[in-house]
Every structure is written in C-alpha cells, then in structure tokens.
Amino acid sequence: MSKLSEQQKRDILAAIDRRDEDIDLSDIPEITEIPPNAIRGKDWKRHRGDTIVLNDDIHAYFSDVADRKNISINDVVNEMLTKEIAVLETVK
Numbered sequence: 354m355s356k357l358s359e360q361q362k363r364d365i366l367a368a369i370d371r372r373d374e375d376i377d378l379s380d381i382p383e384i385t386e387i388p389p390n391a392i393r394g395k396d397w398k399r400h401r402g403d404t405i406v407l408n409d410d411i412h413a414y415f416s417d418v419a420d421r422k423n424i425s426i427n428d429v430v431n432e433m434l435t436k437e438i439a440v441l442e443t444v445k
Contacts, residue, residue, distance in 0.1 A: 357443060365443050369436050405430075 357365070368376075407415065412426070415433075419426045 362443055369440060
C-alpha cells in the first residue's frame with residue numbers, strides 16, 4: 354500500500370469524527386435484493402474468550418456510550434479501538 358499524502362491523512366482524521374447521520378450516502382445505490390451467491394456469516398469469527406478488565410471510570414464511560422447507542426459495551430470498545438487503530442496506521 355502506498356503512503357498517504359498529508360491531505361489524505363487530514364481527510365481521514367476529519368471523517369473519523371463525523372457522525373454516521375452526517376455522512377451523505379445519496380450517491381451509494383440502495384441494496385434491494387441480496388445476491389444469490391451471498392454467504393451469511395462468512396466473516397464471522399468465534400470469540401476467544403479473552404478478558405480485559407477496565408477501571409471504573411473507563412467502564413462507566415463505555416457503559417454510558419453503550420446505553421446511548423443501545424449496543425453492548427463490547428461493541429463500543431471494539432468500535433473505538435478500531436477507529437484508533439485506523440488513525441495510528443494512517444499516520445505511521
């Protein structure tokens with residue numbers, strides 16, 4: 354993969370902070386039917402059962418975000434870490 358320009362890095366960092374509802378998807382065609390060769394769960398991976406212990410303040414923060422988004426704390430943590438890793442990989 355080629356290195357990103359400084360402008361591309363700035364664009365990625367700006368996009369990360371955008372809310373989903375603020376992203377214009379009007380030029381993306383709506384999926385009206387599932388392709389016949391689609392495979393449900395193709396990329397699903399079994400949970401390994403690793404445990405991470407969060408301190409009380411961090412747990413409270415993620416719990417609040419999870420409640421507001423109506424998703425699990427695990428999903429909130431994974432979402433945030435995925436974004437952070439993308440930023441770190443981008444600016445390497």
